[in-house]
Amino acid sequence: MSIAMAGEDLLGRLIADGTVSRPSGSAPETLWTQRFAQRTQHITASMIRELLKLTEQPDIISFAGGLPAPDVFPVEEVRAATERVLRDRGTTALQYTTTEGYRPLRELLARHMSRYGVEVRPENVLVTSGSQQALDLIGKLLINPGDRVLTEAPTYLGALQAFNAYQADYLPVPIDDDGMDVDALEKQLRGGPKFVYALPNFQNPAGVTLSLERRRRLVGHAAHYGTPVVEDDPYGQLRYEGDHLPSLVELDAETHGCANGERRDAMLRALDRHAPLGVRWTRPGGGLFLWTTLPDGFDTLKLLDEAIAAKVAFVPGAAFYPCGGGERTMRLNFSYAAPDVIEEGIKRLCRVIERGGKKE
Ligand SMILES: Cc1ncc(COP(=O)(O)O)c(C=O)c1O
Structure with missing residues (x-):
C-alpha cells in the first residue's frame, strides 16, 4: 500500500467511495481530472484512513489507528451539557456567531490555557473544528509553493497532508527518546524554514517527549533565527506519570521576560x-517596576501635571503608602514601552524634574 495516492488515483478512490459520482455517458476520469484544481494534485490519501477501515472488522486486533477507548467517552456529560445549552441558550447556540467563535467559549478556553501556564486573552483564541482545520488554516496563511517547513522526522501524518496541499517542502529533524535533536534543528533552521512544526508531548507517532532542556534550546534557537513555532499539543494533558512540562509558548513568554x-x-x-x-532609583533584578526618589521638597503628585503636559506618565509614590508619606517618590514601569521609547520618555521626565515641581 502506498502512502501517497495523488491525482488520478485519488479520483478513482473518490469515485469508488461514492464521494464523487461519475458523470453519465462521459469518459469520466479525464472529465473530472480536468475539473479538479491543481492543488488537488498535492492532496494525498491517508494510509491511516485505509488502516482504520480494517479496524472495523471484528476479528482484527488493531494497533493501527489513533482511536481513544470508547468506554471513557463522557457520553452522559456531553448529553447533559448539550441539553442544558439548548434549554438555556438554544437560539444563541444555533445562531451564526463571529468567525473566531462564541465569546464565552473562548473566555473559558483562555482560562483553561492559563491553568497550564499559557497566558492568552479570548481575542487570541480561534475555535476550529479539530486541530486538523487549524493546521490547514496555518498552511493557507503561511505556505507558498516550495516554502520549507521544519518538522520532526517522523511527524504527524495529518500535518504533512495539510501542508502538502499548499506544496510545502520540508526540513526534517531526527528524534530520539528526548524528542527533537536540537543540534540538528539548529542546522536546519539555517535553511530558512517558514516555521517549525513541533510536537513536544507524547509525539505522534513516536510517543516521545521533548525534554525541558531541549525545549528551552528549541525556543532560544527559533527566537535567534526569528522563526515562528507551531506547537501542536493534543496529548499534553494525557500524562500517566511524571510532571507536566512547560509548553514551548510558555517558555517563549519567559524569554520575552528577558526582553523585559x-x-x-x-x-x-x-x-x-x-x-x-540628587535623584535616586532602585536597580530591580526582575519584575516590571523601578522606584525613583527625588530630592527633598519635590511632590510627585504635583509633578504629574507637568509630566502629562510633556507627554510622559508615572504613578506618584504616595499612592502606595498605607499611612501617608512618599510624596517625593514615583513608580516607573519599564516592561511596556520599547527601549527607544523608554529613552525618550525618561529624557522628557528628567527635563520636567529639572524645571521644578518643587513645593512652594
Ligand atoms: C499530533 C496531532 N495533531 C492533530 C491531530 C488531529 O486532531 P483533531 O482530531 O483535533 O483534528 C492529531 C490526531 O491524531 C494528532 O495526533
Whole structure:
C-alpha cells in the first residue's frame, strides 16, 4: 500500500467511495481530472484512513489507528451539557456567531490555557473544528509553493497532508527518546524554514517527549533565527506519570521576560544619562517596576501635571503608602514601552524634574 495516492488515483478512490459520482455517458476520469484544481494534485490519501477501515472488522486486533477507548467517552456529560445549552441558550447556540467563535467559549478556553501556564486573552483564541482545520488554516496563511517547513522526522501524518496541499517542502529533524535533536534543528533552521512544526508531548507517532532542556534550546534557537513555532499539543494533558512540562509558548513568554530585562536596562541607562543630581532609583533584578526618589521638597503628585503636559506618565509614590508619606517618590514601569521609547520618555521626565515641581 502506498502512502501517497495523488491525482488520478485519488479520483478513482473518490469515485469508488461514492464521494464523487461519475458523470453519465462521459469518459469520466479525464472529465473530472480536468475539473479538479491543481492543488488537488498535492492532496494525498491517508494510509491511516485505509488502516482504520480494517479496524472495523471484528476479528482484527488493531494497533493501527489513533482511536481513544470508547468506554471513557463522557457520553452522559456531553448529553447533559448539550441539553442544558439548548434549554438555556438554544437560539444563541444555533445562531451564526463571529468567525473566531462564541465569546464565552473562548473566555473559558483562555482560562483553561492559563491553568497550564499559557497566558492568552479570548481575542487570541480561534475555535476550529479539530486541530486538523487549524493546521490547514496555518498552511493557507503561511505556505507558498516550495516554502520549507521544519518538522520532526517522523511527524504527524495529518500535518504533512495539510501542508502538502499548499506544496510545502520540508526540513526534517531526527528524534530520539528526548524528542527533537536540537543540534540538528539548529542546522536546519539555517535553511530558512517558514516555521517549525513541533510536537513536544507524547509525539505522534513516536510517543516521545521533548525534554525541558531541549525545549528551552528549541525556543532560544527559533527566537535567534526569528522563526515562528507551531506547537501542536493534543496529548499534553494525557500524562500517566511524571510532571507536566512547560509548553514551548510558555517558555517563549519567559524569554520575552528577558526582553523585559532589556527594557529594564534601557531605563536604567536612560536614568544614568538624564537624571538630575540628587535623584535616586532602585536597580530591580526582575519584575516590571523601578522606584525613583527625588530630592527633598519635590511632590510627585504635583509633578504629574507637568509630566502629562510633556507627554510622559508615572504613578506618584504616595499612592502606595498605607499611612501617608512618599510624596517625593514615583513608580516607573519599564516592561511596556520599547527601549527607544523608554529613552525618550525618561529624557522628557528628567527635563520636567529639572524645571521644578518643587513645593512652594
Ligand atoms: C499530533 C496531532 N495533531 C492533530 C491531530 C488531529 O486532531 P483533531 O482530531 O483535533 O483534528 C492529531 C490526531 O491524531 C494528532 O495526533
